[in-house]
Structure formats: structure tokens, C-alpha cells
Amino acid sequence: MSRLQVKIIPVTPIQQNCALLVVEDSRRAVVVDAGGDVARILAAVDEAKAEVGAIWLTHGHLDHVGGAAELKAALAARGVAVPIVGPDARDGFLMAAVEEQGLAFGIPGLRNVVPDRWVVEGDRLELGDFRFDVLHCPGHTPGHVVLVEKAVRFAVVGDVLFRGSVGRTDFPYGDGPALIRGIKEKLLPLGDDIAFICGHGPGSTLGAERRENPFLV
Ligand SMILES: [Zn+2]
Numbered sequence: 001m002s003r004l005q006v007k008i009i010p011v012t013p014i015q016q017n018c019a020l021l022v023v024e025d026s027r028r029a030v031v032v033d034a035g036g037d038v039a040r041i042l043a044a045v046d047e048a049k050a051e052v053g054a055i056w057l058t059h060g061h062l063d064h065v066g067g068a069a070e071l072k073a074a075l076a077a078r079g080v081a082v083p084i085v086g087p088d089a090r091d092g093f094l095m096a097a098v099e100e101q102g103l104a105f106g107i108p109g110l111r112n113v114v115p116d117r118w119v120v121e122g123d124r125l126e127l128g129d130f131r132f133d134v135l136h137c138p139g140h141t142p143g144h145v146v147l148v149e150k151a152v153r154f155a156v157v158g159d160v161l162f163r164g165s166v167g168r169t170d171f172p173y174g175d176g177p178a179l180i181r182g183i184k185e186k187l188l189p190l191g192d193d194i195a196f197i198c199g200h201g202p203g204s205t206l207g208a209e210r211r212e213n214p215f216l217v
Contacts, residue, residue, distance in 0.1 A: 001129055002026065004152055006197060009044045011037040012107055016063035016199055019156060022050045023128035030127050032056045032147070032156055033199065036067040036110055038074055055084045056125060056132075057115060058158030059144035060091030062098045064199060066110030083116035085125060088136055091143030092118075119145055132156070135186050139179025140167030148190060155196040155206075161187065163204040166215045183216060 002025040009018040012035050019032040020041070029050035034041055034057075045052055052075060055068050068084050075082050094101075095113050102110035119125070121136040125147060132147040137160045144167075147156040159167040161183055169176040187194075192207025209216060 001151070004127075004130055004149070004154065005048070006154075007044055007048060008197065009037075009041055011035045011040065011067065012063045012110075014063040014105075014107075014200075017197060017201075018067075019197055020044050020048060020050060021127060021130075021156075022048050023130065026128055027051050028053055028128045030054045030056050030125075031071060033058055033064040033158065034067040034071045035063040035065065036107065038067045038070045041067065041071055042074060052080065052082055053127070054082050054125075056147065056156075057084065057086045057113075058146070058156060058199070059087045059141045060094030060098075061141065061159065062094075062101045062105065062107070062110050064158065065095055065113050066098050066102060066107070068115075069111040069113040070109075084113060085115060085117045086119040086134070087115075087141075087145045088120060088138075088143035089118040090138070091141050094141060094143075121145075135182075137179070137182035137186060139169055139175045139177075139182055141171075142173055142175075146187065148194070150190070153191070153194050155187070155190070155194050157187070157196045157198050159199040161196065161209060161213075162198045162200060163202050163209070164213055166213070167199075180215065188216075 123134040
């Protein structure tokens with residue numbers, strides 16, 4: 001099996017970890033959580049000589065989705081048609097308010113977005129030989145999904161779980177108990193050896209968080 005290369009591109013003033021996942025041999029790639037700063041995402045794509053086949057979104061917050069429509073349009077202008085996939089449809093209300101939220105946060109240029117395809121728990125997203133299972137992990141947002149590649153023990157967890165912390169739930173639509181339940185019942189059982197990248201800051205492993213994360217112990 002080819003290797004999966006992971007390049008983190010912090011975007012927006014919120015420093016959200018947009019991720020470029022590239023199959024080492026074929027250069028096939030996806031961009032996860034294209035939150036903004038599209039020129040920087042495209043520069044990373046070009047530097048990696050990556051051929052982007054899709055844009056995947058973990059949840060509807062502006063710093064994760066605000067650049068997706070612009071990235072799709074920029075790739076289309078190069079003759080590359082890519083679908084925007086995810087999150088779960090329950091985040092649609094957030095993705096319809098990105099422009100309004102961007103103004104409120106003082107981040108211009110972000111765009112509302114409607115994905116080409118919503119995902120649901122149990123879906124499987126493919127990148128070459130890599131297969132990412134979709135897990136619905138609400139609480140931070142109602143439609144948040146986590147993407148898990150079990151064969152190579154790797155996950156993209158968005159804003160569900162961080163190194164030493166968990167996602168905020170102090171929104172009108174937040175649900176703290178649901179967030180912790182999702183982490184404990186869906187993520188931790190996947191195994192201590194699963195390495196993950198997250199929406200902000202450094203990644204970690206599920207084992208390190210199970211043992212040391214103060215929100216979980
Ligand atoms: Zn978020």
C-alpha cells in the first residue's frame with residue numbers, strides 16, 4: 001500500500017488546520033476543511049504536486065468551510081472538477097450563515113457553501129486505496145463528522161477532540177454530554193494507536209488522550 005502524506009495548512013486568523021492528504025505514489029489528494037486563505041491552500045497543492053479529487057468537510061463552522069466554495073471554483077478554473085463532500089446535513093444551517101458569521105468575526109472573504117454531497121454515519125470516503133469511515137460525532141456542532149482510516153490507524157477529528165482538550169460546546173446548539181459520549185463511545189474504542197489530526201493545534205493519539213486528557217479521565 002502506498003503511503004498517505006499529511007500536510008497541515010493553518011488558515012484564517014483562527015489558525016484552523018486545513019489538511020492536504022496525498023497518496024504518495026499517485027499524488028491523488030483531498031483537501032479537508034478548506035476554511036479560507038485559498039491561495040495558500042493552492043500553493044500547498046502545487047508544491048506537493050497533488051491532484052485534488054475532492055474537498056471533504058468535518059463540520060459547518062466558518063473556519064473549516066469558508067474557503068471551500070472558492071477552492072472548488074479555483075480548481076474548476078484549472079479544469080479540475082471536485083465535489084465538496086460532507087459534513088452531515090445537520091450542519092447546513094451553519095454553512096448558510098458563513099458570510100454573516102465572517103463579518104461578525106471580522107474575517108472577510110469567506111463564503112456560504114452547500115456541499116455536493118452530505119454524508120451520514122457509515123459512509124466511506126475513498127482516496128486511492130485509503131478508505132475513511134464516517135462517524136457522526138455531534139456536540140460541538142449537530143452535524144460534525146470524524147473520518148477514520150482504520151487500516152493505517154489515522155483519523156481526522158475536526159473540532160471534536162484536541163491534544164489535552166475537547167471541542168467547545170458553549171453554543172446555542174452545543175451539547176457537551178453528547179460530545180463526550182461520542183468521544184468515549186465511538187472514538188476511544190477504535191484503539192489507542194490511532195493517530196489523529198485536529199482542527200486546531202497539534203495532533204495526538206487516542207491512547208494519549210484516553211490516558212491524559214482532563215476532559216476524558
Ligand atoms: Zn468548530
